Amino acid sequence: MADVILEMRNITKTFPGVKALNNVSFSVTQGEIHALVGENGAGKSTLMNVLSGIYPYGTYEGEIYFQGSECRFRDLTESEKVGLVIIHQELALIPFLSVAENMFLGNERAKNGVIDWNESISKTAEFLERVGLHESPNTLITDMGVGKQQLVEIAKALAKEVKLLILDEPTAALNEKDSEKLLELLLQFKEHGISSILISHKLSEVKKVADSITILRDGATIETLDCRKDNITEDRIIRGMVGRDMTHRFPPREKNIGEVIFEIRDWNAYHPIHEDRKVSNNVNISVRRGEVVGISGLMGAGRTELAMSIFGRAYGTRISGKAYRNGEEVDISTIDKAISNGIAYATEDRKAYGLVLIQEVKNNITLANLEEISSRQVINEPREMKVTSEYRDNLNIKCSSIRQLALNLSGGNQQKVVLSKWLFSSPEILILDEPTRGIDVGAKYEIYTIINRLVSEGKGIILISSELPEILGVCDRIYVMRDGKIVGEMPASEASQEKVMKHIMTQQEATQS
Amino acid sequence: MKTTATPHETNAAGGIMKTLTGLFRSNIREYGMLIALIAVMVFFQIQTAGVLMKPVNLTNLVLQNSYVITMAVGMLLIIITGGIDLSVGSVVAVIGALAGVLIVRYDVNWIVVVAICLLLGAMIGAFQGYFVAYRKIPAFIVTLAGMLVFRGLTIALLRGESVGPFPRGFQNISSGFIPDLFQNEGLHITTLLIGVLLSILLIFLDVRGRKNQQKYGLEVTPFYFFVVKNIVITIAVMGFCYLMASYKGLPNVLVLLFALVTFYAFITSSSVIGRRIYAMGGNEKAARLSGVNTPRLLFYTFINMGILASMAGLIVAARLNSSTPNAGDGMELDVIAACFIGGASPMGGVGKVIGALVGAFLIGVLNNGMSILGVGIDWQKVVKGIVLLAAVLFDVYNKNKNA
Known part of the structure; x- marks a missing residue:
């Protein structure tokens, strides 16, 4: 029964200045669904990139065994050849090609370089049937919803005779019903002996389908929990994810918080392309003079979208809501006006949006x-x-x-x-979006010092961060955001990592209300 | 003026070498092209037995290249934003045609016609710029369409035939010289006077810039270097003016070109709008998030290009003394080539006016030199193509070496 299909031994991967993975070992048994959880930046995606050959053999240390033999993948095609298929968060489908064309991309059904369309289409229909997607093979990808696209990706994996399917946050962009369907599919695959690795932030899902759970933290394996033996609660998982010592140091600050200097009320914004998707949903937030307000949440919770929609409508369409500075309503409808009203937004993606x-x-x-x-x-x-x-x-x-x-x-x-x-x-109000992402500990400390200096000068700061210790260590007050809504607010003095994480992770109330 | 040895002034002998190598290193592209230009000039000077550098030929050289340079400064701005304008050759033609029809067929005063043409140029630029900046259609497509449309309109306006000749005043735009106020036999005094005034102005600006640098406590080049630099520049300016004065004086076109190049060199290096254009070309999103109104800026660069293309159209018509249906044919390619030879990047964000000027002259000297030597138009094109490729190859090589 417990045949090990995949074993990764002592994997260490270093990027310039950062050790992303430190001696990680990880194994998957035949026919199980193995969940991989951890905070943003814990090393989950890095580990999977090592596994699938995106980081080729030689750029990491350690060994990978798949079905008993050692693998030294040089690229993605080599790992796919042995039946290891990874489906990324951002789907790798070509939007203006049909389902059938995407299905066999790089793997075409062809004789002497001439594609056999009849075979391609009939095979595609077969695979679509297996994933329960009732669409014509000739439909263009761009005409389908994200949920269906996700299923096409999985069908594509089947076409490659997948033995181990790796899904990186597969339900992040899906609604409840599509997520449900996808999880059902994973369980079906299990019956047919296909193993899966599921990377997810949604612990309720993990709990539902996973046979075992491996927790990563700071680039190291913390533990592997066996769900078949014990009843693992979400709290138990969360403790594993955040249970680190507070090794980060935050410079002390004398608090001197004044009146509200900036406030937005009933803020709504929609996705610029999928215009029916609400990215900010009735958001109300405020910031006081000399205060650092944190916005916590997962990637995709809508924090950056909110910040950019406030900053001169740099993101989103059909934006509505009111903004107040020092109690008076202000017009911040263009970036120019936002800047002249004392607002600044330092982006999370400094290379693409921050710097020339x-x-x-x-x-x-x-x-x-x-x-x-x-x-x-x-x-x-x-x-x-x-x-x-x-x-x-x-x-x-x-x-x-x-x-x-x-x-x-x-x-x-x-x-x-x-x-x-x-x-x-x-500016008077600074929105800092992930200001310490991807920088080393020393530089982080310096950034925190700058933040302290700014609030002591009477500015108000909105800090968006995915790192809970940072939110807890720097902020005076914390908002928690999920699915474009503010789902929690608490003073930092009353917050703990577990408490914030619970707000982030607990799904029920928010989605059903 | 006395040498006040501030602590910020790097010292004497070793300092000069350091300054020179520093200057060279930070401007390797410009100096590289300048050296190439000088090498090509020396080559043709020898091959043509001194014909190349004769005043009459130098004047010719300037006249032949005037429209390329006029448009290159505008094209450079567009290329810096990351765009391109393929329509300029056709705009040259349509503006020339309009001028011809109005002046010759309808007998409108030529000064009025010049004003109308410049206005129309701005409108053509605005028309194309609207689609590029606000409707987000790639500049390549919009201006390719413009290229066809304006060429077609030219032929329609002229009914397929050449229109001319033009009155003397209009012709003087390209073939005239600045008037000599002193009626001197031999040397053209006005030209020399302009040379003197220009030299004084340049020295004044340099001194002021140096003082400003010192005011903010910045390191300045050693004083000896500063003096030598100004002497060299003065000699160059005066030498050139003397050369021109010994013929018929400064051509009108040269004065116009000088004004344009100075103006755009200033805009790109020292103005807020120039800084924003570079930022936009370097990273449009970052520029927009820094409060730069990028669509409007792009729109302006196209209006600017339209005006300059229309100026070039007038110069071409005046020079040929007639409006012809195929005026400016293929000229867009010379203009674009001048920018790229001069170091502009097709990805946007990089490029200098001086570079484009050197690029235009390099092409011009090649054209002129080969013509004097009797090389056919066929091989001229081959050589120009290879020069373009080599220049960009040099860029790519440099970039990879630095990375």
């Missing part, structure tokens, strides 16, 4: 407030050099010169450049 990488550090710092260093539309470059040098010194940005390209800075220093840019626009 091919330009100098100084140009990046002044971009949001060129008026300050120019007179009559002419830039005073010596003045620019001077003010940006001051930011470099104050924020301790390590660069060879203020004229170095942003491209060549480390992640932490790039983040400080983004912060400098927004500080230079002299």
Whole structure:
């Protein structure tokens, strides 16, 4: 019975400056559904990328055994050949091709380079039947909902004669009914001897289908729980996920919280493409002078979408709601107006949205407030050099010169450049979206110090973070967000990791009300 | 002026070398192209037995390339935003045709016609810019359509035949020289006077810039270097003006070009709008999230291009002394090539006016030199194509080496 189909031994994977996986061992037995859980950044996706050959053999340490023989995958096609198929959170389907075309992409039913469409289509229909999807093989992917697309991905895996199916957050974008269907399908596969690895944040799902659960934390395996023997509660899983010592240090701060300086009421926003999807749902939040307000939640909970919709409607459509600054309603309908009303938004994705990488550090710092260093539309470059040098010194940005390209800075220093840019626009309210993502501990501490300095100057800060210790260590008050709604609010003094995590994870009340 | 040795001033002998290598390294692309240009000029100077650098030929060179340079400064802005404009050759034609029809057939005063043409150029730019910036249609498609539309309109306007000749005043736009106020025999005094004024202005600006740098406590180049640099520039300016003065003086077109290049070099390097254009080309999303109104900026760059293309159209018509249906045919390619040879990146965000100018001259000298040597148009195209490829290859090589 308990034949081990996959065994990963002592896997260590290092990225420049970060040890993403530290001596992780992980094994899956034949015909089981094995859940892999952990916080964002715990190393789940990295582990799966090592397994599937996205990080090729040689870039990590450790050994992988699949069905008894050692595997040294150099890329995805090699792992797929032995029956290991990974389905990513972002689906890998080509939107303007049909289901049948996608089904055999890279695996075409062809003779001498000529595709046999009859065979392709009849086979596709067969696989669609197996996953319970009643669609024509000729339907274009773009015309289907996400739920159905997910099923196509799974059918595609079947076409590759999958033996071990890896699903990375498969239900993150699905509604209740589609999720249900997908989980049923996994159970069916189990009957037919196909094993699955399920990465999920939704513990209720994990509890429902998993035969065993492995918990990762900070790039290490914490424990593997066997659900067939014991009755594992969600609380038990959560404890495993967050139960770390508070090794992070947060600089102390004297609290001096004043009146409400910024508030949004009844804020609604819709997805820019899927216009019926609500990404912000009746959100009310406020921030006081000298206060750090945290917004906690999982990826996809709608935190970034909320922040960007507030910041001059940089995201979303059909945005409604009111914004108040110091009690008076303000117009923040364009980014320009938001900035001039004292709002700044430092993005979570500094490379794509925060920096002009091919330009100098100084140009990046002044971009949001060129008026300050120019007179009559002419830039005073010596003045620019001077003010940006001051930011470099104050924020301790390590660069060879203020004229170095942003491209060549480390992640932490790039983040400080983004912060400098927004500080230079002299805002009153700063929205910091994952300001410490992907940067090392030392740089994190410096960012926290900057946050403390800003609130002591009387600014209000909204901190979006996926790291619970950070939220607890830095914030005065915490909002919890899920599915575009605020589902909890508590002062930091009353919060604990378990309490916040429970709000994040508990599904029932929110989805059924 | 006295050398006040501030602590920020790097010192003497070793300092000069350091400054020079530093300057060279940070501008390797521009200097590389400049060296290539000089090498090509020396080559043709020898091959043509000195014909290339004769004043009359230099004037010709400038006139022949004037429209390419006029449009290259506008094209550069568009390329920096990450776009392209394929329609400029056809805009040159349609504007020339309009000028021809109005002046020759309807006898409208040529100054009025120039104003109308520039306005129409702006409208053409606005028309194309609207689709690119606000309807999000790729610039390549919009301007490809424009290329066809405006060429067609040209032929319709001219009913397929050439229209001309133009009155003297209009012709002088391209073939005239600035008037000599002193009626001197031999040397053209106005030209020399302009040279002197220009030299003084340049020295004044440099001194002011240096003072401003010192005011903010920045490191400045050593004083010797500063003096030598200004002397060299003054000699170059005066030498050039003397060369021109010994012929007929400064051509009108050259004065226009100088004004355009200076203006756009200033816009791109020192103005808020220039900074925003570079930011937008480097990372449109980041620029937008920093409060830059990117669609409007893109719209403006197209209006600007329309005006410049229309200027070029007038120059071409005046130079040919007639409006022809196939004026400006293929010119867009020379303009785009000048920008890319000059170091602009097709991905956007990178490119300098000086680079585009050098690029335009490189193409121009190649054209001119090969023509004097009697190389056929066929091989001229081959050589130009190879130069374009080599220049971009040089860029890619440099980039990979630095990465």
